[in-house]
Structures are given as structure tokens and as C-alpha cells.
Amino acid sequence: MPSLPKTPTDYAIQLRDHLVVVLAAELGTYTWEPGTTAPAIRVEDGSVTDRGTPTVEGLEVVLQPSVASTIVPILRGYQEKLMVRVTCKQWDLQRTIEDVLRLLLDDFSATIEGITRVPRNTRLDTIDTLTVTTVRTITTHF
16 A cells, blocks of 8 residues: 655656556557657656657556645644646547546546546547546645
8 A cells, every 4th residue: 555645746656656557458658769668657747857758659648746735724734635637648549538538437536626538639630638637635633
């Protein structure tokens, strides 16, 4: 059992590790030169890597931790809401994001605060995209 996250980035990293398993059959692949590959899932936390920009095949999942958590005082403590936006992009034009939506709803329905789907549009040359906002509430007592 992972420890409770202390920051939105910690929460995003825990979600990433969990989603690698939940979406294993759906996840696409990042490929860097000279052929190094990894599952197409990442936490966008502002850090810079020297690996360059990968090419993406299939489903890409990007987790964006919110920089502003909501802190609510309670009797003898506080509650903090850690928010992460999970954006799924289907780069394979022969597939849709429907199965991914079902998997996320089955797995995260209790923590989802919002869902936005933008279906593929051939006229505008856009890809099938799904954005899910998930929140974890941590209660701390003094």
C-alpha cells in the first residue's frame, strides 16, 4: 500500500504508477533516438530531461498536478484536496478512447470531479482526447 501523497506531484506519480497497470493493454509507446522505448505515460511537473522529444504511437497519458491545492480548516486540523488532470490522447487514428474512458470510470469513479471528451474531428485534423480531473482528499489532525 503506497503512503499518502503529500503534494499534488506525489499524487500524480502514484496515479502514473497505478495507471501503467490499469491501462497496460491500451497504453502506447514513447520512442527516443536511438530506439529507446517506454510506456506513453508521464507526469508533467515542470522538470526538464535531456532525453529529447519522443515520438508517440497509440494512447498517450499525461498527468498534470495542480499547483494550487485547496486547504479547508476543520476542527483540530485541515483537509487538503490534491488535484491531478489526466489527459489521454489517442494518436492511433484507427482507435477511439471509449475503452480508456470505461477503465478510468471503473477505477476512479469515486475521485473524478470532471470529464471532458473531444472526439476526433477529421475536418479539423484533431485526435480523440479525454481529460479527467481526479481529486484525493487528505485529512490531517493536530
